[in-house]
Amino acid sequence: MAHDTNVTWHEHQVSPEVRARLHGHKGCVIWFTGLSGSGKSTVANTLDHLLSHRGVHSTVLDGDNVRHGLNAGPGMLRETHGEAFAERFGLGFTAIDREENIRRIGAVAHLFSQAGLVALTAFISPYRQDRDLVRATMRAGEFIEVYVDTPLAVCEERDPKGLYKKARAGEIKHFTGIDDPYEAPVAPELVLYAAEKDPDALAHEVIDYLIAEGIIPAAPLR
Amino acid sequence: MAHDTNVTWHEHQVSPEVRARLHGHKGCVIWFTGLSGSGKSTVANTLDHLLSHRGVHSTVLDGDNVRHGLNAGPGMLRETHGEAFAERFGLGFTAIDREENIRRIGAVAHLFSQAGLVALTAFISPYRQDRDLVRATMRAGEFIEVYVDTPLAVCEERDPKGLYKKARAGEIKHFTGIDDPYEAPVAPELVLYAAEKDPDALAHEVIDYLIAEGIIPAAPLR
Numbered sequence: 001m002a003h004d005t006n007v008t009w010h011e012h013q014v015s016p017e018v019r020a021r022l023h024g025h026k027g028c029v030i031w032f033t034g035l036s037g038s039g040k041s042t043v044a045n046t047l048d049h050l051l052s053h054r055g056v057h058s059t060v061l062d063g064d065n066v067r068h069g070l071n072a073g074p075g076m077l078r079e080t081h082g083e084a085f086a087e088r089f090g091l092g093f094t095a096i097d098r099e100e101n102i103r104r105i106g107a108v109a110h111l112f113s114q115a116g117l118v119a120l121t122a123f124i125s126p127y128r129q130d131r132d133l134v135r136a137t138m139r140a141g142e143f144i145e146v147y148v149d150t151p152l153a154v155c156e157e158r159d160p161k162g163l164y165k166k167a168r169a170g171e172i173k174h175f176t177g178i179d180d181p182y183e184a185p186v187a188p189e190l191v192l193y194a195a196e197k198d199p200d201a202l203a204h205e206v207i208d209y210l211i212a213e214g215i216i217p218a219a220p221l222r
Numbered sequence: 223m224a225h226d227t228n229v230t231w232h233e234h235q236v237s238p239e240v241r242a243r244l245h246g247h248k249g250c251v252i253w254f255t256g257l258s259g260s261g262k263s264t265v266a267n268t269l270d271h272l273l274s275h276r277g278v279h280s281t282v283l284d285g286d287n288v289r290h291g292l293n294a295g296p297g298m299l300r301e302t303h304g305e306a307f308a309e310r311f312g313l314g315f316t317a318i319d320r321e322e323n324i325r326r327i328g329a330v331a332h333l334f335s336q337a338g339l340v341a342l343t344a345f346i347s348p349y350r351q352d353r354d355l356v357r358a359t360m361r362a363g364e365f366i367e368v369y370v371d372t373p374l375a376v377c378e379e380r381d382p383k384g385l386y387k388k389a390r391a392g393e394i395k396h397f398t399g400i401d402d403p404y405e406a407p408v409a410p411e412l413v414l415y416a417a418e419k420d421p422d423a424l425a426h427e428v429i430d431y432l433i434a435e436g437i438i439p440a441a442p443l444r
Binding site for chain 2: 012013014018019022023045048049052055057058059060061065069070072080081084085088089096099100103104107108110111112114115116117133136137222
């Protein structure tokens with residue numbers, strides 16, 4: 001069909017400025033990247049709590065809520081949408097599927113940011129190019145890349161979901177850090193050393209950054 | 223890989239109750255459905271403005287912002303992600319692609335609702351089963367189906383994007399209402415008669431419903 005190129009932006013939308021005034025802060029995307037077990041989800045959720053307490057509207061996108069819905073695998077889609085649909089649209093863990101996984105998360109995080117929220121994403125997102133493509137969809141300053149820099153040995157020691165053990169045993173293939181690469185950000189907005197500090201201290205480092213950049217006010221909103 | 227079934231919910235998330243207290247209202251999905259040109263987008267954007275003025279946090283998902291990102295067609299993806307990727311993941315307008323289009327929009331609207339926002343979606347969403355599958359992912363009362371009931375003759379007369387003309391000329395195939403069916407909701411939460419009233423009056427009908435259901439307070443929040 002010819003629709004693909006017929007898309008035009010609706011002219012009557014509420015402007016970002018009006019949304020920012022309504023929320024009392026700007027929208028943005030805080031993109032946590034790092035190895036499995038590095039602490040991304042824990043820091044993101046801790047930050048979400050701290051932001052809530054300050055009256056800042058935020059949300060967390062992580063593997064847990066995204067893999068249940070938006071980026072469901074074939075197994076989940078088969079039950080609700082049938083075999084052919086699951087085959088066509090279910091996301092697995094191959095290179096191209098991971099790329100699409102990150103692309104969709106970036107698109108949704110962008111929608112949240114445009115809605116005026118502070119969107120926190122917590123995904124390994126191991127490939128530099130995938131992260132850079134997400135960054136390229138947003139305006140300057142909107143995409144805040146936070147590298148959760150935890151040594152592999154520490155992540156493997158923690159192994160909260162037992163995935164490293166399975167990867168070492170060969171039960172999981174293409175596991176980031178074991179038999180698949182992790183490409184650290186070249187110029188992230190922030191680096192968090194999650195082997196040396198607790199989640200609360202790390203979350204406060206992000207808050208300090210948001211205040212310094214004028215995204216959230218220095219004084220709590222409530 | 224074995225990840226697909228290893229997904230578990232993170233235990234430290236901010237609860238819906240805390241988010242509702244923070245926002246001053248509950249989250250929900252207002253799902254506008256109806257023919258092309260029925261007025262879905264206009265009413266949704268008018269409602270978005272009215273909600274903003276009341277201090278209610280909302281967002282609009284419609285073809286314009288979703289087709290530019292999350293549900294991009296092959297044409298857009300080819301430029302950024304290459305041919306094979308575009309072929310595999312680009313969404314077109316076949317039956318199965320439309321089903322996936324609606325499934326993703328439902329998943330994202332659900333994430334917005336869980337984040338405490340009033341998410342307004344404006345898509346033809348012609349198939350009853352697709353809408354019912356979205357409804358089934360949410361808690362009772364969270365999915366509010368709004369049937370924008372505008373006669374085909376009126377929509378075709380308006381024809382804001384000239385699509386009916388193209389469909390009648392055979393330039394667009396599978397166009398809802400012309401050579402593809404529209405399945406009206408059997409038991410929508412609301413029906414709006416958009417041929418008889420203006421967008422402002424219709425948006426106020428939705429606001430009255432939200433107040434009556436206890437989703438937003440009767441008094442403006444600011």
